[in-house]
Amino acid sequence: MPNPKKKTLLPLGVTAAERQNWTVKAGNFSKCPQCGASKMPHRICPSCGFYNGELIIPKKDKKEKDRRGQQPQEEKK
Numbered sequence: 001m002p003n004p005k006k007k008t009l010l011p012l013g014v015t016a017a018e019r020q021n022w023t024v025k026a027g028n029f030s031k032c033p034q035c036g037a038s039k040m041p042h043r044i045c046p047s048c049g050f051y052n053g054e055l056i057i058p059k060k061d062k063k064e065k066d067r068r069g070q071q072p073q074e075e076k077k
Contacts, residue, residue, distance in 0.1 A: 033053070
């Protein structure tokens with residue numbers, strides 16, 4: 001069976017017409033029943049860490065540790 005000698009190129013108009021349909025669409029978002037923040041369905045809520053009414057990822061308080069990982073020092077009077 002014969003094979004093509006060269007790769008057949010599509011005209012620029014055909015290539016451009018194929019690229020026209022490549023659009024990015026916004027995803028579907030729903031509200032978290034725990035905190036009310038928007039989240040993607042069937043995912044853990046990024047703001048509170050709950051999924052299906054259960055705490056999956058506990059969130060740490062920012063006041064517990066500073067950036068260096070040390071306990072905050074109390075002010076001396």
